Amino acid sequence: MNPNLNLWLIPVLPLAGAAINGFLGKKSSREGVTAVALLFSGAAFAMALWVAGHFSSLLLLPYHEFVAHWIRSGNFSADFSFYLDQLSLVMLLVVTGVGFLIHIYSVGYMWDDPSYYRFFSYLNLFMFFMLTLVLAGNYLLMFIGWEGVGLASYLLIGFWFTKDSAASAGKKAFIVNRIGDFGFLIALFLLIKHFGSLNFQVFHRVESFKAAGNEGLLTAIAILLMVGAAGKSAQIPLYVWLPDAMEGPTPVSALIHAATMVTAGVYMVSRSHVIFENAPTALMVVAIIGTLTAFFAATIGIAQTDIKKVLAYSTISQLGYMFMACGVGAFSAGIFHLMTHAFFKGLLFLGAGSVIHAVGGEQDMRKMGGLRSYIPWTFLTMSIATLAIAGFPPLAGFFSKDEILWKVFSSEHGSWVFWLIGVVTAFITSFYMFRLWFMTFFGDYRGTQADSHGHASHGHDSHGHGGPHESPMVMLVPLAILAVLSIVGGWVGIGNHFDNFLAPVFELPLPAQSAAESGGHMEFYLTIVSVGAAFLGFYLAYLLYHKRQDLPQKIADGLGGFYQAVVHKYYIDELYAALFVKPLIDGSTRILWQDVDRKIIDAAVNDAGDGARQVSDEVRHMQSGNIRSYAAWIAAGSAVVIAFMIWMGVGAR
Amino acid sequence: MVASYVPLSYYLLLSGFLFACGVAGFLIKRNIITIFMSIELMLNGVNLSFVAFAAHWHALSGQVFVFFVMVVAAAEAAVGLAIIIAVYRTRETLNVDQVNLLKL
Numbered sequence: 001m002n003p004n005l006n007l008w009l010i011p012v013l014p015l016a017g018a019a020i021n022g023f024l025g026k027k028s029s030r031e032g033v034t035a036v037a038l039l040f041s042g043a044a045f046a047m048a049l050w051v052a053g054h055f056s057s058l059l060l061l062p063y064h065e066f067v068a069h070w071i072r073s074g075n076f077s078a079d080f081s082f083y084l085d086q087l088s089l090v091m092l093l094v095v096t097g098v099g100f101l102i103h104i105y106s107v108g109y110m111w112d113d114p115s116y117y118r119f120f121s122y123l124n125l126f127m128f129f130m131l132t133l134v135l136a137g138n139y140l141l142m143f144i145g146w147e148g149v150g151l152a153s154y155l156l157i158g159f160w161f162t163k164d165s166a167a168s169a170g171k172k173a174f175i176v177n178r179i180g181d182f183g184f185l186i187a188l189f190l191l192i193k194h195f196g197s198l199n200f201q202v203f204h205r206v207e208s209f210k211a212a213g214n215e216g217l218l219t220a221i222a223i224l225l226m227v228g229a230a231g232k233s234a235q236i237p238l239y240v241w242l243p244d245a246m247e248g249p250t251p252v253s254a255l256i257h258a259a260t261m262v263t264a265g266v267y268m269v270s271r272s273h274v275i276f277e278n279a280p281t282a283l284m285v286v287a288i289i290g291t292l293t294a295f296f297a298a299t300i301g302i303a304q305t306d307i308k309k310v311l312a313y314s315t316i317s318q319l320g321y322m323f324m325a326c327g328v329g330a331f332s333a334g335i336f337h338l339m340t341h342a343f344f345k346g347l348l349f350l351g352a353g354s355v356i357h358a359v360g361g362e363q364d365m366r367k368m369g370g371l372r373s374y375i376p377w378t379f380l381t382m383s384i385a386t387l388a389i390a391g392f393p394p395l396a397g398f399f400s401k402d403e404i405l406w407k408v409f410s411s412e413h414g415s416w417v418f419w420l421i422g423v424v425t426a427f428i429t430s431f432y433m434f435r436l437w438f439m440t441f442f443g444d445y446r447g448t449q450a451d452s453h454g455h456a457s458h459g460h461d462s463h464g465h466g467g468p469h470e471s472p473m474v475m476l477v478p479l480a481i482l483a484v485l486s487i488v489g490g491w492v493g494i495g496n497h498f499d500n501f502l503a504p505v506f507e508l509p510l511p512a513q514s515a516a517e518s519g520g521h522m523e524f525y526l527t528i529v530s531v532g533a534a535f536l537g538f539y540l541a542y543l544l545y546h547k548r549q550d551l552p553q554k555i556a557d558g559l560g561g562f563y564q565a566v567v568h569k570y571y572i573d574e575l576y577a578a579l580f581v582k583p584l585i586d587g588s589t590r591i592l593w594q595d596v597d598r599k600i601i602d603a604a605v606n607d608a609g610d611g612a613r614q615v616s617d618e619v620r621h622m623q624s625g626n627i628r629s630y631a632a633w634i635a636a637g638s639a640v641v642i643a644f645m646i647w648m649g650v651g652a653r
Numbered sequence: 654m655v656a657s658y659v660p661l662s663y664y665l666l667l668s669g670f671l672f673a674c675g676v677a678g679f680l681i682k683r684n685i686i687t688i689f690m691s692i693e694l695m696l697n698g699v700n701l702s703f704v705a706f707a708a709h710w711h712a713l714s715g716q717v718f719v720f721f722v723m724v725v726a727a728a729e730a731a732v733g734l735a736i737i738i739a740v741y742r743t744r745e746t747l748n749v750d751q752v753n754l755l756k757l
Contacts, residue, residue, distance in 0.1 A: 635676050
């Protein structure tokens with residue numbers, strides 16, 4: 001029998017922190033809010049570490065923990081129950097670990113914000129929902145977490161809600177996510193209808209279900225799940241919300257929109273791997289969407305000038321890699337990249353936050369430059385993260401990305417086309433990341449010293465001191481820890497340790513060892529190619545953005561319209577606005593509001609009221625208070641009744 | 654015996670006529686005492702139809718009813734006349750159109 005791990009405490013701890021800060025934070029001091037926020041998120045992390053320590057002593061995997069009944073209706077049941085296996089353990093550690101580091105970092109970053117307590121309340125709330133999502137024992141509880149992180153994301157993107165762009169970015173994220181959630185919900189309904197359950201045990205029945213000739217249904221379920229994942233994880237065609245989500249405070253971008261929440265889609269697809277594996281068409285769809293997104297977002301990243309927008313597109317692109325891996329059935333490679341990405345992309349965002357902090361709220365890379373001497377620690381950690389994401393060995397990104405590229409090439413579901421696009425994307429990734437690196441840290445400082453006071457548009461992000469300056473210790477320590485993780489995080493993948501750890505979850509058919517041996521040479525050559533792509537990207541960025549800084553403008557002029565299209569993100573936002581948003585607004589305004597609502601619904605209600613008043617106005621004169629007129633009415637009424645009865649009597653005869 | 658010479662419909666017609674007179678008086682007259690007497694006329698019109706039916710069907714209940722009606726009418730007359738006197742003392746008129754404090 002398994003020991004009781006009390007998993008329910010892990011999500012509930014941050015919830016308690018959120019409640020305390022949310023209800024009492026306004027009255028208490030910043031130090032008090034900090035203590036509560038760090039204590040509860042830290043406790044969740046400590047608890048997660050403790051669970052990880054006891055993980056090997058679990059006899060029965062996956063570990064189930066039943067907390068309470070929730071819904072019981074006929075044969076259907078969904079309970080508050082938690083589920084722990086290797087996959088959720090990895091997610092648990094990533095979420096609580098990176099989450100805790102970002103909590104610490106936020107103390108420094110948000111210290112001057114007037115809504116300090118609100119920020120930490122939301123951040124803890126996010127942790128609660130994310131942990132619910134990760135630990136949920138059935139799809140319905142997962143869906144609660146899924147919606148909850150969407151809510152937290154909405155609240156935090158619109159954290160500075162007095163700024164119009166932030167408020168609408170929050171709404172955009174929420175609405176685009178709803179579209180994805182619609183798909184997810186329908187998938188859940190189909191599961192209920194055909195499997196009668198949302199517990200993860202339904203996976204045992206998937207194969208017999210398929211054998212009964214229901215492959216089409218399985219494909220539909222899988223694709224609908226993918227629609228949900230595409231919304232949450234910002235894949236084509238639902239990725240448009242993520243770049244706008246950068247309106248939120250930078251720690252939020254790091255935690256929610258890079259490290260954890262956006263990876264929920266990857267987690268969900270991996271969790272549902274049995275369904276996907278039995279629906280090859282859906283798997284193909286996942287791979288194609290992932291590959292296209294990786295490439296497409298990377299190309300947009302080249303031309304962005306806002307440091308956070310570059311990282312946002314980079315995140316979309318890296319998420320594309322994860323889906324690419326899932327799409328060829330290499331779920332563990334996807335989760336591996338998810339983990340390393342959480343380290344280095346969290347670090348990149350936190351570093352970007354430190355840069356923004358240093359230059360007083362400026363986010364435009366064209367106004368940075370030469371910052372490496374001003375903020376050496378930020379520079380050092382950012383460099384590690386940049387090398388990691390670009391795929392330089394032996395940093396974390398190299399191992400995970402290479403694993404994906406190899407699986408994409410060698411898997412039975414894969415193909416060299418995916419691999420080629422993947423390598424090209426790796427090259428572009430390396431290029432735009434080093435472009436960011438050179439533009440930010442090298443050359444001469446292009447901002448003005450006094451400038452830092454004047455950025456009203458960046459509102460609370462500005463800290464209002466002159467000249468670039470290094471961030472406080474409380475921000476640098478998380479950077480340093482994440483930098484170490486970005487270096488060593490990939491080493492667990494050496495010798496397929498990570499794969500083997502996750503193997504029980506994904507029920508890998510044959511030991512990965514033999515496959516690796518047979519393709520040993522091939523894998524080595526492919527690795528050379530992808531590392532070469534990373535170096536090429538570095539060299540090109542060095543050439544264009546360090547050595548010959550006049551070249552980028554010339555190339556941009558030479559490309560003309562295409563360059564403009566890239567700068568404007570291929571006009572996707574405009575396309576969506578014209579295709580969906582505008583018809584919806586017009587249709588709602590003209591037809592639903594002015595015609596249906598005003599002319600039919602309102603008119604019916606108003607006319608009924610007016611008519612009743614007019615009729616009563618006429619008949620109220622009957623009630624005169626004159627008794628004899630009442631008597632007359634009674635007499636007249638009786639006369640009518642008598643006449644009627646006589647007539648009836650005559651008629652009956 | 655009498656019933657065999659005078660048909661039932663005669664009684665009913667007379668009863669209806671008396672009742673109609675009462676209603677008409679009630680509606681037309683303004684003096685409270687006249688109105689009061691019209692009510693008595695209506696009651697007696699109904700009484701007549703009761704006894705006529707009682708005789709026709711050889712049933713006693715109609716006659717018993719009439720006694721009750723007479724008793725109630727007598728009681729009503731006592732109370733009603735007292736009220737009329739009280740009204741006359743306060744308003745110094747018996748015209749119902751001027752006793753209209755409860756009107757809108």
